[in-house]
Amino acid sequence: MQAFDRVLAARAKDRPGCADFIANIFDDFVELRGDRRYGDDKAILAGIARLEGMPVTVVATQKGTCTGERVAANFGCAHPEGYRKALRQFLLAEKFARPVVTLIDTAGAYCGLGAEERGQAQAIAECLTTLMTLRTPVIAILTGEGGSGGALALAVADRVWMMENAVYSVISPEGCASILWKDASKTEDAARSLKLTAEDLLGFHVVDSIVPEGAGFDKAYADIRSRLKDTLGALKALDVKDLLSARYKRYRTMGGFLG
């Protein structure tokens, strides 16, 4: 599959959303709402659930499944309130030593007046610093679109996994083609150049493992469930200091430079 085909697959309307992942991977999901500061952003779905008996905090993006839901969820593009809602759940997870699992499928953080004036950048930045030193294991799973900073805000983790047809990029191929080459027809070139597929990201060690989709999503859910159980078990066994120092190193080594 070409890079841009992956982009289309990741965006496909009939692709399972994060809510489907939650329903099929976890038990007893209890939704918790609001950021306690301004409102409840439905682009973020958060709560507590069980994974094979183990309580975990789940924070996911949500695109919605019908028009009404999509509009309510702003098509999966969170406002600052969404990131602050996530923050609240991260801190609650830390308090109760619950591991965090995030599920990400968003074109990116919302670009709008309200989002800007209520501190979209600050909200994302606070997620980054908070997750970087959150004293409990964090696993992030990119299920569909991983759109730039809006995705990264939920993806600073001890392990980052990616669905086979998910994409994760600093900018959309459309945005890249229009800014760099001022040419919308170069979108497919941009998709290829940006190296945004799961295989690419595995190669860069941005992603630790790929979840196959070939045998269908039911198989994938079962796969994720068992991997989560094993990996969270192993991460929970670590001393928090070691966990955090490994997380720091995970990102510390990313990126190329000369000199």
Add this chain to the structure above:
Amino acid sequence: MLKKGLFKRPGNTLEKTQGDNVLPVPNVPETLFTTCKGCKAAVLTNELAQNLYVCPRCGYHGVIGARVRLMRLADDGSFEEWDAEISSADPLLFPGYADKAAEARVLSGEKEAVVGGMMRIQGCPCAAFAMDSRFMMGSMGGAAGEKITRLFEKAAQMDLTVIAFTLSGGARMQEGILSLMQMAKTSGAVKYHSDAGNLYVSVLCNPTAGGVTASFAMESDIALAEPGALICFAGPRVIEQTLRQKLPKGFQSAEFLMDKGFIDAVVPRAQQKDYLGILLKLHAKEHKNASV
């Protein structure tokens, strides 16, 4: 934005080639007058340089190179550059990137969009870095991220305050996902420095956008900004295209952000040294390593 060739191309070893007390001004003007972007008046280029590239008529804060900014902030001869050798790689072999980066190196006279090191401000030691808009709009790739990360780490080990002049279009898209990861990497370093009890002051300059605003620029203990600076996550053009509406005047300006509670103070360039000096003195502590 500066037109190419408007200023002489500065060298990269100014501090080494000049005496300690000589103030290097790499932006040696070739033209007598410069048109102010704020009031459109023709201003004597020399006068503009003396005035830290702030228009003496309307106060418009123009482009100032990262190195000049730091040199003129530091007490005379106190700036010691760190990690000067680091420059960007091309990890994705992105079409056209190598040429663009080479052009940026010539245009800015810098190896990367970030210049940083250690200095004294009114006698107080601190670490400081500045970003340079002439280097691919100050965008952050692996080299910039590495320089910033190292600076926070080293400052933490030395118990030094960090002062950051942020100025960036955001993540450098030619480095793809690895540039996005610099947001996480630098955020980790900011937190490490902060958890060790050190002060971090950011000064948001025009423009600070995207992944830089959404990481270290907004992670400071005290956030200052230059007058009129555009500070945003999504740029005005992106929002206007998304919403198909014009933005209100002054939206996303430094003053607007201060009003909304995201900036502590808007500080004109000429007052920054005094302002930062006061903040440094208010946070003074016994330094393990007080020598600069």
